[in-house]
Amino acid sequence: MPSFFKQRKKKTNSEDHKESGRDQPNNRSLEFIHDSISINLDMIKQKTGNSSDIVIRTLNISLHSEIKTAVVYVEGIVDSISINDFLIESMMKNHALQEKLTRENALEVISNNIVALGSIKLVSNWEQLLLSLMAGETLILVDGTNEALSVGTQGGETRSIEEPSTQVAVRGSRSGFTESIRTNTALVRRIIKNPDLWLESMKIGKATQTDVVIMYINGIANEKIVEEVRQRLKRINIDGILESGYIEQLIEDQTMTTFPTLYHTERPDMVAGNLLEGRIAIFVDGTPFVLIAPTIFIQFFQAAEDYYARFDIATALRLLRVIIFFISIIGPSAYIAATTFHQEMLPTQLLIAISAQREAVPFPAFVEAMIMEVTFEILREAGIRMPRAIGSAVSIVGALVIGQAAVQAGIVSPAMVIVVAITAIASFATPSFAIAISARLIRFLFMITAATFGFYGIILAFIMLTVHLCDLRSFGVPYMSPFAPFSPKNAGDTVVRLPWWALKQRPPFISNENNIRQGKDQKPHPPTNRGMVNSHTRKSDQNES
Amino acid sequence: MNRKWMFLFLMLTGLALTSGCWSKKELTDIAFVSALGIDKNEEGKYVGTIQLINPGNVAGGLQGGGGEAPSITTYSSTGDNIVEMSRRASTKISRRLYYSHTNLLVINEELAKEEGIINILDAFDRDPEFRTTATIIIAHDSKAADIVNTLTGVDKIPANKVIKTLKITEQRWGEHMEVSIQEGIKNLISPGKEPVITGFRMTGNTEQGKKLENIQQSAVEENIQADGLAVFKDGKLVDWFQGETARGVTWILDKIKVTDINISWEGEQEAVAYEVLRQKTKVSANMKNGQPKISIHVDAEGDIGEVMVPVDLTDPSVLLNIEKTVEKKIQKEINDAIQRAQKNQTDIFGFGEAVHRSDPKAWKKLKQDWNNVHFPQLKADVTVEAFVRRTGLRNKPYFFRMESNQ
Numbered sequence: 001m002p003s004f005f006k007q008r009k010k011k012t013n014s015e016d017h018k019e020s021g022r023d024q025p026n027n028r029s030l031e032f033i034h035d036s037i038s039i040n041l042d043m044i045k046q047k048t049g050n051s052s053d054i055v056i057r058t059l060n061i062s063l064h065s066e067i068k069t070a071v072v073y074v075e076g077i078v079d080s081i082s083i084n085d086f087l088i089e090s091m092m093k094n095h096a097l098q099e100k101l102t103r104e105n106a107l108e109v110i111s112n113n114i115v116a117l118g119s120i121k122l123v124s125n126w127e128q129l130l131l132s133l134m135a136g137e138t139l140i141l142v143d144g145t146n147e148a149l150s151v152g153t154q155g156g157e158t159r160s161i162e163e164p165s166t167q168v169a170v171r172g173s174r175s176g177f178t179e180s181i182r183t184n185t186a187l188v189r190r191i192i193k194n195p196d197l198w199l200e201s202m203k204i205g206k207a208t209q210t211d212v213v214i215m216y217i218n219g220i221a222n223e224k225i226v227e228e229v230r231q232r233l234k235r236i237n238i239d240g241i242l243e244s245g246y247i248e249q250l251i252e253d254q255t256m257t258t259f260p261t262l263y264h265t266e267r268p269d270m271v272a273g274n275l276l277e278g279r280i281a282i283f284v285d286g287t288p289f290v291l292i293a294p295t296i297f298i299q300f301f302q303a304a305e306d307y308y309a310r311f312d313i314a315t316a317l318r319l320l321r322v323i324i325f326f327i328s329i330i331g332p333s334a335y336i337a338a339t340t341f342h343q344e345m346l347p348t349q350l351l352i353a354i355s356a357q358r359e360a361v362p363f364p365a366f367v368e369a370m371i372m373e374v375t376f377e378i379l380r381e382a383g384i385r386m387p388r389a390i391g392s393a394v395s396i397v398g399a400l401v402i403g404q405a406a407v408q409a410g411i412v413s414p415a416m417v418i419v420v421a422i423t424a425i426a427s428f429a430t431p432s433f434a435i436a437i438s439a440r441l442i443r444f445l446f447m448i449t450a451a452t453f454g455f456y457g458i459i460l461a462f463i464m465l466t467v468h469l470c471d472l473r474s475f476g477v478p479y480m481s482p483f484a485p486f487s488p489k490n491a492g493d494t495v496v497r498l499p500w501w502a503l504k505q506r507p508p509f510i511s512n513e514n515n516i517r518q519g520k521d522q523k524p525h526p527p528t529n530r531g532m533v534n535s536h537t538r539k540s541d542q543n544e545s
Numbered sequence: 546m547n548r549k550w551m552f553l554f555l556m557l558t559g560l561a562l563t564s565g566c567w568s569k570k571e572l573t574d575i576a577f578v579s580a581l582g583i584d585k586n587e588e589g590k591y592v593g594t595i596q597l598i599n600p601g602n603v604a605g606g607l608q609g610g611g612g613e614a615p616s617i618t619t620y621s622s623t624g625d626n627i628v629e630m631s632r633r634a635s636t637k638i639s640r641r642l643y644y645s646h647t648n649l650l651v652i653n654e655e656l657a658k659e660e661g662i663i664n665i666l667d668a669f670d671r672d673p674e675f676r677t678t679a680t681i682i683i684a685h686d687s688k689a690a691d692i693v694n695t696l697t698g699v700d701k702i703p704a705n706k707v708i709k710t711l712k713i714t715e716q717r718w719g720e721h722m723e724v725s726i727q728e729g730i731k732n733l734i735s736p737g738k739e740p741v742i743t744g745f746r747m748t749g750n751t752e753q754g755k756k757l758e759n760i761q762q763s764a765v766e767e768n769i770q771a772d773g774l775a776v777f778k779d780g781k782l783v784d785w786f787q788g789e790t791a792r793g794v795t796w797i798l799d800k801i802k803v804t805d806i807n808i809s810w811e812g813e814q815e816a817v818a819y820e821v822l823r824q825k826t827k828v829s830a831n832m833k834n835g836q837p838k839i840s841i842h843v844d845a846e847g848d849i850g851e852v853m854v855p856v857d858l859t860d861p862s863v864l865l866n867i868e869k870t871v872e873k874k875i876q877k878e879i880n881d882a883i884q885r886a887q888k889n890q891t892d893i894f895g896f897g898e899a900v901h902r903s904d905p906k907a908w909k910k911l912k913q914d915w916n917n918v919h920f921p922q923l924k925a926d927v928t929v930e931a932f933v934r935r936t937g938l939r940n941k942p943y944f945f946r947m948e949s950n951q
Contacts, residue, residue, distance in 0.1 A: 351646060352598055361573075364571050
């Protein structure tokens with residue numbers, strides 16, 4: 001039974017693989033560094049396939065004896081100015097120290113007296129050596145020692161901090177995250193200047209070795225949720241993480257849903273605000289999108305600006321956004337239901353107007369709506385994917401096709417165009433793109449139920465949707481909280497936003513017991529005298545006269 | 546778990562597909578009935594005239610606009626009852642008749658006189674599509690079909706024209722009332738109140754009214770206009786109230802909103818126009834010596850709209866005098882209406898209901914022959930309080946200055 005054995009062997013193999021992956025990276029040899037520098041350099045060349053971006057610079061730093069030394073780094077991901085100025089230059093020109101240098105104390109002298117850079121560490125095995133080389137550190141190898149120095153010289157070209165393009169605010173911080181994880185964590189650190197802001201780093205992805213950082217405020221964040229996030233991240237065993245979306249899909253609670261159970265943002269102020277509410281941020285190197293967990297449904301209707309604007313305005317905008325969300329879900333389906341099932345619901349004049357337009361249209365309302373919605377989705381997708389230069393051409397063609405030609409050709413009715421346009425604009429106005437996309441999908445489901453059962457079907461679909469939403473969890477937190485389970489005390493920052501002085505508590509179910517966020521009696525108390533500030537001068541004026 | 550979801554999914558798909566768009570009605574498959582006229586032919590069958598809207602010709606816009614073709618099409622159909630008539634109409638009409646937007650029901654005068662309206666209204670009360678908020682009118686001196694067939698100018702849909710005319714005239718003039726099927730039925734079954742329904746008359750040539758040329762001229766000859774109040778007894782039309790008598794009815798029913806009352810001044814007939822702006826009428830009943838007595842109190846407030854003789858409106862005593870005269874005029878209108886209704890032995894004012902409210906026990910005895918015995922003998926005490934709020938932009942009319950210049 002050779003095949004049986006073969007199969008079994010394979011299985012054990014893959015299990016081994018898994019095991020090794022868990023405490024990765026472990027797939028490279030654990031060989032220690034050799035004494036001879038030439039062998040070591042050959043080894044590096046061999047291991048990296050003689051890649052052209054690896055720079056090996058050999059130097060001779062001692063005056064008396066010949067101590068062969070090499071500086072190794074990957075060009076492009078290191079800060080070449082600091083390597084040149086503080087590493088190579090000081091190694092070559094520091095004559096006083098060079099006299100003391102011997103083969104035995106070389107590494108010590110170099111690290112203590114010569115290298116003028118912050119982070120430096122000793123490396124003794126190959127695996128660590130190569131990882132730090134790939135992470136942008138510079139290696140210093142000295143002939144005759146079986147250890148190497150690894151100097152933190154990460155750098156290279158990164159995008160500068162720009163205004164976030166997906167979450168624009170009229171009022172509020174203009175800075176958005178970049179692709180560099182250090183810049184990103186620094187942006188938040190700059191907002192929350194507190195030693196309790198804790199960071200935990202890990203590398204995920206066997207091939208990519210992507211830096212992932214969990215950030216939370218110790219003492220506010222719920223330790224159980226932090227532990228859960230940590231566990232879920234550690235579970236990940238994948239070859240590469242290219243964007244935070246990978247992490248999101250690998251750690252989310254529910255896959256079979258169109259609703260996002262993790263929030264992602266490009267705004268440091270938003271991350272800071274969420275950390276203060278006890279949430280946990282997950283930074284991934286190489287993407288400006290930071291994940292926030294746990295996430296509740298109403299979060300997708302909260303824009304950063306809500307907290308900066310005064311409460312009445314913020315509340316009005318929140319309500320508007322909830323209405324927008326409903327419109328973007330049921331817009332076309334309500335039209336279908338009203339025109340094919342419930343004609344009695346429309347005012348007579350409106351019905352006549354719609355009916356007149358439909359008179360020449362060859363399709364039933366459902367097909368008509370489907371045609372328009374699909375056309376619109378195609379246009380939207382084309383608008384996003386097209387090169388910028390051609391983008392305007394797409395919009396012109398789209399506007400002509402959707403707006404006029406289709407109507408004039410009698411394929412769709414103008415009323416349908418209006419409905420689709422309103423729905424489209426509504427889905428653009430939703431502050432979070434993630435929830436707008438899920439509304440886009442659900443819309444088609446609603447259209448089908450509306451075409452089948454009319455408003456009755458819409459209501460049925462709504463009930464199912466509500467049940468589904470109540471069923472969702474994000475890191476153990478009910479997705480619909482604080483509505484279901486209802487907690488009126490904490491509903492002040494949901495569909496409405498109360499003034500800041502009334503928001504005494506952090507959102508429920510998220511932070512730990514420490515959920516009081518402000519002191520007592522924060523309501524402003526202007527002086528009871530309603531007179532003007534300089535009224536006393538007027539009084540004295542009167543007295544004089 | 547997976548199997549469970551698959552099962553649920555299949556069930557839902559099956560549910561959606563097998564039901565097959567239950568009770569779906571595409572807009573292009575239904576015909577909106579805007580008005581329905583009911584006559585009776587010589588054979589004793591009901592003749593329904595169905596007014597259908599031609600949406601394309603009403604809405605205009607991209608589809609070419611109205612004017613070329615009439616905004617309505619009418620069909621007639623016969624049957625032993627309303628439902629049969631409506632079903633039989635499908636032999637002539639390519640679409641399903643849709644009654645949810647029907648808001649006018651026209652009933653033939655002869656039919657209302659001879660057979661009454663009780664038999665007819667059940668169909669509309671029972672049908673789930675038909676709205677009982679639809680307005681009901683009586684075709685006065687014409688056939689219901691003529692009212693339904695006639696094309697109208699400003700409002701493209703004749704049914705709308707009729708309803709809006711009725712609404713506006715109720716608000717601005719007050720000799721007519723809008724009565725819905727619902728109200729009509731409510732008054733029919735109430736022992737203490739009888740229905741009144743506004744009549745509409747068609748002027749001009751009935752054949753000409755169906756043609757588009759009728760509305761393509763400035764002076765529309767073939768028109769539909771409100772004309773009189775049809776008074777019912779036991780569900781049958783018994784009398785027509787016209788003019789000021791009709792307005793007396795609307796006064797008592799507290800339906801007057803704005804109207805104009807002309808009074809004579811210093812021998813000059815109809816010389817001062819008093820515009821009622823708001824009014825409140827209270828009808829109350831009380832029993833005296835076993836006999837019911839009705840008291841009606843009207844509080845009217847209004848402006849002087851026009852004077853045709855020199856009247857010094859700055860003089861308070863003159864204004865008081867005007868108020869007195871107006872009060873008498875209103876009182877007369879009301880009394881005329883009551884007398885005429887008493888002659889017809891039909892309580893259209895709801896006095897019976899007022900008695901019922903004030904003395905339920907006595908009403909039980911009176912109820913039986915209220916219309917025939919008690920109502921005609923009823924004494925009504927009418928008091929009116931009129932008040933001149935303003936005299937318009939002028940105090941003294943310009944006649945005074947003309948006189949002083951001479």
